[in-house]
Amino acid sequence: MSQPCIRNLKKNIGEEVSLSGWGWNIRGSGKVQFLQFRDGTGFVQVVAGASDISSEEFDLLRSLGQESSVKIKGKVVENAKSPIGVEIVASKIELISNTKNYPISPKEHGTDFLMDNRHLWIRSPRQQAILRIRHNITKSIRNYFDELDFTLIDAPIFTPNECEGSSTLFSTDYFGENAFLSQSGQLYMEAACAAFGKAYCFGPTFRAENSNTRRHLTEFWMVEPEVAYMDLEGDMELAEGLILRIVRDVLKTCPNELAIIERSLEPLQIVAEAKSFPRISYSDAVQILKNAGENFEWGDDFGGAHETIICSQFKLPVIVHNYPSSIKPFYMKQASVQSGEPQTVKNMDILAPEGYGEIIGGGERESDLEILKNAMAKQKLNEKDYEWYLDLRRYGSIPHAGFGLGLERAVSWICGLSHVRETGAFPRLPKRLRP
Amino acid sequence: MSQPCIRNLKKNIGEEVSLSGWGWNIRGSGKVQFLQFRDGTGFVQVVAGASDISSEEFDLLRSLGQESSVKIKGKVVENAKSPIGVEIVASKIELISNTKNYPISPKEHGTDFLMDNRHLWIRSPRQQAILRIRHNITKSIRNYFDELDFTLIDAPIFTPNECEGSSTLFSTDYFGENAFLSQSGQLYMEAACAAFGKAYCFGPTFRAENSNTRRHLTEFWMVEPEVAYMDLEGDMELAEGLILRIVRDVLKTCPNELAIIERSLEPLQIVAEAKSFPRISYSDAVQILKNAGENFEWGDDFGGAHETIICSQFKLPVIVHNYPSSIKPFYMKQASVQSGEPQTVKNMDILAPEGYGEIIGGGERESDLEILKNAMAKQKLNEKDYEWYLDLRRYGSIPHAGFGLGLERAVSWICGLSHVRETGAFPRLPKRLRP
Numbered sequence: 001m002s003q004p005c006i007r008n009l010k011k012n013i014g015e016e017v018s019l020s021g022w023g024w025n026i027r028g029s030g031k032v033q034f035l036q037f038r039d040g041t042g043f044v045q046v047v048a049g050a051s052d053i054s055s056e057e058f059d060l061l062r063s064l065g066q067e068s069s070v071k072i073k074g075k076v077v078e079n080a081k082s083p084i085g086v087e088i089v090a091s092k093i094e095l096i097s098n099t100k101n102y103p104i105s106p107k108e109h110g111t112d113f114l115m116d117n118r119h120l121w122i123r124s125p126r127q128q129a130i131l132r133i134r135h136n137i138t139k140s141i142r143n144y145f146d147e148l149d150f151t152l153i154d155a156p157i158f159t160p161n162e163c164e165g166s167s168t169l170f171s172t173d174y175f176g177e178n179a180f181l182s183q184s185g186q187l188y189m190e191a192a193c194a195a196f197g198k199a200y201c202f203g204p205t206f207r208a209e210n211s212n213t214r215r216h217l218t219e220f221w222m223v224e225p226e227v228a229y230m231d232l233e234g235d236m237e238l239a240e241g242l243i244l245r246i247v248r249d250v251l252k253t254c255p256n257e258l259a260i261i262e263r264s265l266e267p268l269q270i271v272a273e274a275k276s277f278p279r280i281s282y283s284d285a286v287q288i289l290k291n292a293g294e295n296f297e298w299g300d301d302f303g304g305a306h307e308t309i310i311c312s313q314f315k316l317p318v319i320v321h322n323y324p325s326s327i328k329p330f331y332m333k334q335a336s337v338q339s340g341e342p343q344t345v346k347n348m349d350i351l352a353p354e355g356y357g358e359i360i361g362g363g364e365r366e367s368d369l370e371i372l373k374n375a376m377a378k379q380k381l382n383e384k385d386y387e388w389y390l391d392l393r394r395y396g397s398i399p400h401a402g403f404g405l406g407l408e409r410a411v412s413w414i415c416g417l418s419h420v421r422e423t424g425a426f427p428r429l430p431k432r433l434r435p
Numbered sequence: 436m437s438q439p440c441i442r443n444l445k446k447n448i449g450e451e452v453s454l455s456g457w458g459w460n461i462r463g464s465g466k467v468q469f470l471q472f473r474d475g476t477g478f479v480q481v482v483a484g485a486s487d488i489s490s491e492e493f494d495l496l497r498s499l500g501q502e503s504s505v506k507i508k509g510k511v512v513e514n515a516k517s518p519i520g521v522e523i524v525a526s527k528i529e530l531i532s533n534t535k536n537y538p539i540s541p542k543e544h545g546t547d548f549l550m551d552n553r554h555l556w557i558r559s560p561r562q563q564a565i566l567r568i569r570h571n572i573t574k575s576i577r578n579y580f581d582e583l584d585f586t587l588i589d590a591p592i593f594t595p596n597e598c599e600g601s602s603t604l605f606s607t608d609y610f611g612e613n614a615f616l617s618q619s620g621q622l623y624m625e626a627a628c629a630a631f632g633k634a635y636c637f638g639p640t641f642r643a644e645n646s647n648t649r650r651h652l653t654e655f656w657m658v659e660p661e662v663a664y665m666d667l668e669g670d671m672e673l674a675e676g677l678i679l680r681i682v683r684d685v686l687k688t689c690p691n692e693l694a695i696i697e698r699s700l701e702p703l704q705i706v707a708e709a710k711s712f713p714r715i716s717y718s719d720a721v722q723i724l725k726n727a728g729e730n731f732e733w734g735d736d737f738g739g740a741h742e743t744i745i746c747s748q749f750k751l752p753v754i755v756h757n758y759p760s761s762i763k764p765f766y767m768k769q770a771s772v773q774s775g776e777p778q779t780v781k782n783m784d785i786l787a788p789e790g791y792g793e794i795i796g797g798g799e800r801e802s803d804l805e806i807l808k809n810a811m812a813k814q815k816l817n818e819k820d821y822e823w824y825l826d827l828r829r830y831g832s833i834p835h836a837g838f839g840l841g842l843e844r845a846v847s848w849i850c851g852l853s854h855v856r857e858t859g860a861f862p863r864l865p866k867r868l869r870p
Contacts, residue, residue: 391555
């Protein structure tokens with residue numbers, strides 16, 4: 001007897017199988033019971049006739065509470081009406097643990113209640129589908145960079161207190177000294193690309209921002225590639241390739257999951273078929289806002305609402321480049337500008353379509369020691385705290401570029417979610433540290 | 436003209452190529468210069484005859500400082516003496532940035548100096564080889580679980596203050612509340628395996644332990660699988676399979692890197708050829724210590740020195756199981772014992788050979804609600820803080836098991852390192868938060 005899983009049960013048509021899992025829902029009559037059964041890989045209907053199993057087993061089934069753990073033996077038979085094409089005709093039912101009063105019944109529940117019961121909510125079909133898509137997106141990202149011969153360099157989480165002056169940092173006592181939790185591995189990846197040519201990190205990052213919006217988590221995963229001898233043009237192409245890879249892979253590997261969450265496929269297919277994405281300058285984006293009647297001045301930074309307006313003009317992700325240097329960090333490479341024009345930097349953000357906004361931010365880094373020192377002085381940063389980072393310009397300085405993609409925002413867009421809280425199993429928000 | 440990388444340069448024999456990178460070392464005469472050149476993927480010798488390039492280029496080469504960034508054009512020719520089988524006959528040299536007084540010269544440096552300059556030290560051949568092996572081990576681990584149909588569920592880093600009472604936790608202010616940095620994703624993976632059947636997490640974990648040993652980091656990556664309906668025997672097999680996969684993959688994918696760090700291959704080959712690993716009980720291990728003349732009593736916990744003695748008896752990783760429950764956490768499954776025998780748990784640790792000691796710890800988890808509550812009371816834990824975890828025993832409780840493998844300890848063993856500080860690009864130790 002083989003021991004298959006529900007996801008691949010079509011391979012076992014005609015076979016007698018044994019499955020361990022949980023009862024999800026039971027209905028039926030005195031003659032036949034229909035059990036919705038899950039094993040963690042999928043859901044299947046188990047049909048149990050009163051004459052096929054013992055009367056004790058039949059009674060057990062009739063009184064089975066949702067999420068009771070059970071083992072099932074039975075024959076896999078074709079069923080065209082089943083979403084997975086098969087059902088199981090039971091020959092044996094074994095109870096492992098009976099569950100009564102499972103909190104998440106099929107009726108509607110409020111979001112707070114579901115979030116409080118996140119450890120159980122992740123058993124529901126929709127949450128399972130989203131988390132499987134997240135897993136597949138993670139795989140696509142790693143495969144993309146590995147196949148391009150990048151070296152994975154895990155960035156540290158603990159960074160010294162001097163490194164950034166921002167108020168959005170979580171801090172901890174580190175053996176008598178203050179340490180901050182990393183907001184980005186970029187500075188470390190700049191060192192890594194000078195060693196390995198092409199490097200990336202992919203791990204959790206942290207923002208102590210008290211933003212209660214549909215786009216903000218306090219803890220989120222970010223992938224950050226950095227490449228020596230790459231310019232802004234190459235950076236855009238690398239980012240474009242990553243998004244194309246993610247969208248194409250997910251359409252191929254997760255059709256069932258996308259169907260379960262009822263994701264409209266057309267917007268994703270349009271992206272998958274693209275060869276490249278539209279590119280507009282920051283100034284073009286400002287014009288879009290003005291045309292839309294927004295009160296927005298050149299030099300202001302985009303908020304979430306502005307991003308939504310800009311990206312709604314396009315069916316593809318849109319690359320916005322050359323922002324004013326005044327609103328960007330010191331390490332951005334200064335663009336050459338005509339006299340009289342305001343100073344911009346060689347950066348780019350990518351805004352996802354369907355109103356999702358920024359999922360990627362990056363650009364070329366300043367490689368000239370003196371220009372970098374001046375930019376640091378302007379932003380009132382203490383040069384001494386960045387000595388190791390400045391070393392990268394003293395010893396073998398190179399043109400280089402990179403970007404960061406936020407995993408949860410990408411998952412949110414790909415899944416078409418209304419809030420980023422469903423993109424992870426145990427999301428962390430300003431008001432949510434449990435379970 | 437193709438744009439290849441040094442690692443695969445053998446494919447380009449006879450071709451004219453263009454490479455961007457850094458000069459590592461220069462020597463020669465007035466007629467010919469030999470430049471050791473690196474591009475991040477490897478090292479190659481560039482031969483530049485005085486008549487092959489301009490006199491300006493030749494003079495530039497002669498005065499080139501270590502780690503100057505340069506672009507090279509030239510022809511790839513076979514050279515049996517080269518470690519990569521080829522060298523380059525230069526036709527053009529272009530300076531990007533000249534470097535003077537690179538701090539890490541070919542002479543010997545002290546460890547503190549090298550660690551202070553870790554951002555530059557990672558450019559050295561030995562450090563590059565170790566970090567490439569780490570990348571490949573990470574890949575092997577992810578492939579192993581993905582191919583076994585596990586779902587990746589990223590565990591949260593922030594956990595509520597009530598969750599563990601230990602003094603080895605880093606804490607941070609979380610919007611007015613205390614949050615701790617996760618030491619393990621296990622409890623969350625137990626919820627995940629009840630949802631997905633087979634789940635794993637793989638991310639950074641934290642220990643605020645002021646241990647200045649060759650085995651301890653304050654921040655390290657851990658992979659933690661957890662499987663529903665799996666017992667201790669299955670857990671051992673899963674862990675065995677993982678170690679075999681890592682060792683076999685690294686021998687196949689990283690022969691050059693292992694050669695660069697002069698790793699003795701025989702001990703790894705012995706492991707790669709094994710079908711399974713020796714299994715001894717905790718009591719057997721105690722006997723080994725007593726036979727070695729150690730003053731060790733049944734019921735004591737093993738320290739690093741004890742582990743070294745035990746694992747030195749074996750050429751393979753050794754699985755030590757059934758420790759006394761008194762020295763193990765509350766969630767471990769109680770083993771059935773004969774009357775009069777002391778209580779043990781269904782756990783296992785795996786000790787790596789060659790003196791490396793523990794790299795894996797895991798076992799079956801207690802699935803009975805009342806036994807679990809009693810164990811929590813004994814260890815003076817507040818039941819209220821674990822309500823969500825206890826829910827996993829209230830709703831669809833199942834036998835289940837899992838383990839954790841510490842990435843850096845595995846890398847340390849595979850690479851044969853004397854200290855865990857070289858296993859990551861930017862290691863964090865009690866006395867090391869920089870660079």
